[in-house]
Amino acid sequence: MKTLGQDHTTPAPQAITPRNAGCALDLGWVRSIRVNRAAIDRRAATLPARRSVKGPHQAAWLCKAVACMDLTTLSGDDTAARVRRLCAKARHPVRADLLQALGMEGLQVGAVCVYHEMIGPALEALEGSGIPVAAVSTGFPAGLSPLRLRVAEIEDSVAAGAQEIDIVISRRHVLEGNWEALYDELRLFRAACGAAHMKAILATGELGDLGQVARAALVAMMAGADFIKTSTGKEPVNATLPVGLVMLRCIRAFHERTGQRVGMKPAGGISKAKDAITWLVMVKEDLGDRWLEPDLFRFGASSLLGDIERQLEHHVTGAYSAGWRHGLA
């Protein structure tokens, strides 16, 4: 019998989780969803105080956050050179001497996430690293371009070599309660992705309430999303803990009912090392250790890495660090 109150962990299997095949749209399940906002808020508010990760454990957890990071640039002024810089950072996210001191040589980020036009430069810059390139797609961030073009955009990105496609859902289908339309659209997207993994961005900040977030998450998983992702980073409210908790519970329910594991990607607004640890705690508590691997969990972040680097240097040296001591992306 295992002993409560001690850590019980087994190393994650090396195998990548099988893809989510989805299932038929189950409207009864979708409509039975109940979400109590006040209780979710209380859980989210107390969670950071319920678990504390210190010392070498904290260093390990922050390294895990790096490994689970989709290093991202999604700006109108992105250039090939800018993307090459980002990819260089993706290969060497943390200063080599620090990684050596931590015994974490070879640590890399989970993926690099760019617009379609930047797939080529990214692939080139990441060659041989094993780091996949993710492309946002389907008329990101609003998703209101013609459906035909959105599907074609996926196909083009896959053809260009993207191994992960971050699609945006049509928020109007959620707001109108048109779950069939949402399901059908996502099925089309999933088919267009082919071998590439599909991350479904729910844009939770535009869905109105947590019940709608849960219903949208469930439909996306039924339609075969490999990941569900909170936000584009362009909505006024991004990855909050309550939203994350609701989505994690949906992933758990989907796994319990179908046996299929779907990944989680919070994106936008996570910029502090402490926030990253809180997210990892929430994943460990509500989903379990299996989800603490880059095949099932990613942070979408651009400034988070800087804070993690400073914290890791603090762990190594015992002195507080400064931003200029770490290479820019």
Add this chain to the structure above:
Amino acid sequence: MTVRELYQTMPYGNAPESAAEALTWLVDQGDRFGLFIDGAFTEPGNGIEAITPATGEVLASLTVATAQDVDAAVAAARRASADWAALGGHGRARYLYALARLLQKHARLFAVLETLDNGKPIREARDIDIPLAQRHFYHHAGLAQLMQANCPERAPIGVCGQIIPWNFPLLMLAWKVAPALAAGNTVVLTPAEWTSLSALLFADICQQAGLPKGVLNIVTGGADVGALITAHPGINKIAFTGSTATGRRIREVTAGSGKALSLELGGKSAYLVFDDADLDSAVEGLVDAIWFNQGEVCCAGSRLLVQENVADQLLEKIRRRMEKLRVGDPLDKNTDIGAMIHPVQRDRVAAMIAASGGEVFSPGAVPEGCYHAPTLITGLAPSDPLMQDEIFGPVLVSTTFRTVDEAVQLANNTRYGLAASVWSETIGRALDVAQRLDAGVVWVNGANMFDAAAPFGGIRESGFGREGGWDGFLDYTQPNVSGVALTPIEAFPGNGDSRAAPDPTIDRTGKLYIGGKQMRPDGGYSRPVHDGAGGLLGHAPLAGRKDGRNAVEAARAASGWSRSSGHGRAQILYFMAENLSARANDFASLVNDLTGTTRGTAEVETSISRLFTWAAWADKAAGRAVDVPQASMALALREPVGVIGAICSDEAPLLGLVSVLGPILAMGNRAVLVASEAFPMAALEFVQILETSDIPAGVVNLLTGCHADLAPTLARHADLDALWCFSSTDLSGRIETDSATNLKRTWVNNARARDWFGPQGEARDFLEQATRIKTVWLPYGA
């Protein structure tokens, strides 16, 4: 382990809070504590040991107070009493504010010390116990400040003896000390034998705050010291939180002493989960309900009632969640369940589980030491002892229900009535269930939410009295006028002439009024009633035990009255006034004849006015919203007590009756009234008013007879919710003693007279005694 190994396995590791500061504080105190009496610590005396339950190590030695010590503490409190009361609300508010500030300044020291002494997880001490204690002093600083403006007719009670439990040592101290001091009382407090340290640290900050000496005295030592306080003649009020068994003994010991009493006792709080609930959140709520503070919580949601159609799903979710709970070192910030208070408690809980007939689930073993694993017991029936008895450990028991009505029925099927949780996403259902639950606190979609502004306390064997808010504060006050001594009023003897009247009309037979019918007494006896000159006025039936029983039964059945609207009840009270007015002259001359006075007209007119008063209140005392610092509405609802027995005043045969009947009916209770023993004919005549005023059968039941005979029957009747006594026979002690069997609320006159004709006859106490507060928490969020 290396970082890389940790990276691969992702454990939390340990995150111990340092005990250094707290241990240093103990060393600075010499590791030995005296008693805190009259503003200073006494020399440490014969000791007991303060032990940290997590390791069994000794933290310090404590003094066991002797009878002389308790005398000295009470005497110090008495000396301090007048000046403290005279300091005024603002003066006291300054001290309470200072104490709140000091609690905040030393927050971590208090938290660590509490965890060391009690074994609770540091997270809970740090994030729940200590902040709530601070909040309590801030809130009560405000109540002190506003006392004069808000309740000018109230005065402090005097010296309060306070006995607190070991599960929330500092928080329970705050719940007791803050309102007592705010209202102008002085205090002798005894912490629990196992957990005295935070109280002693509090004494330290009282010195820092410059609290006048003697205002708060802390005497350690355990149950014997509690007993000395309970029995001490120099104490005016006892406030106790702890077990129902001890509460019962305190009720017996204090009976007849005139001491005010509030009891916050055990519980077996229902946790209702309906099929339309957010089940995941309901599971998380259970963690806060039953695995908070090792389940050593009087209001723990320990009795899970789940709708059949989601039971399997919910129970599986609970089991999964239990596997994530971390049991161990209380100082570790990652600990969810710390050490039980004492091996005795751990073993007691284990023995209760071992005797259970249900299916016992526990997710794993626990570390060596004073730990108990979280436990879920399923498949129990309501009749199983574990569904009825308080376990006071991390043990959840459960059963299922089919319908809303059955859920309410099962939830209310308990000797206790402290708290309950209702989980449903349908607001109409949740509110309906909340108002039908017999409990002092109801959390809708939540558990164990507390605040200083929100009254907390129970019904039935969970005790009486409230802590928090104005309602709790009032329990530390009394009316600022007290009555003169009441001498027994004897019935007039007859002159030997057994003829009814000089000019006999048709004989009238006064009867008991039970269940809407005039009934002969079960015993078949009546007694003659004479006027002042000894002339026979008629015969009054002598009610006995069975008549009392029948009256309570009829009143219990008339439950519709308690659900009727205040407006409707007002109409009936006005109608009674109207009918009484129509027969004013008859009643006036009857009262004159009965009492041998000329007060008759005044009694009738005041009675009519009094009925108007309570008709007026009927739709104006539903309760209030409470301002709590959470995303929640909180309502302190005034509910009817239920069935109230009242032994009416002897001296004012009509007005005394009407003055108790008015508030009882207005607030939605059903009444079992025992009329003036000396002058019963007014009540018998009043039956005619009742019969013509549209009062539903059973709502009012009227007995005549011997107060001393009927009082024990009523006091010991388990289905009578409260008993009031204004008899001129001194029955106060007898009633309070007898009520210990069922812990009903009692309100007795302690042989003091009440001016029925003046404001005292319709004082605020009537409204308070005719209602009970139910605090309903309604957390919101879209």
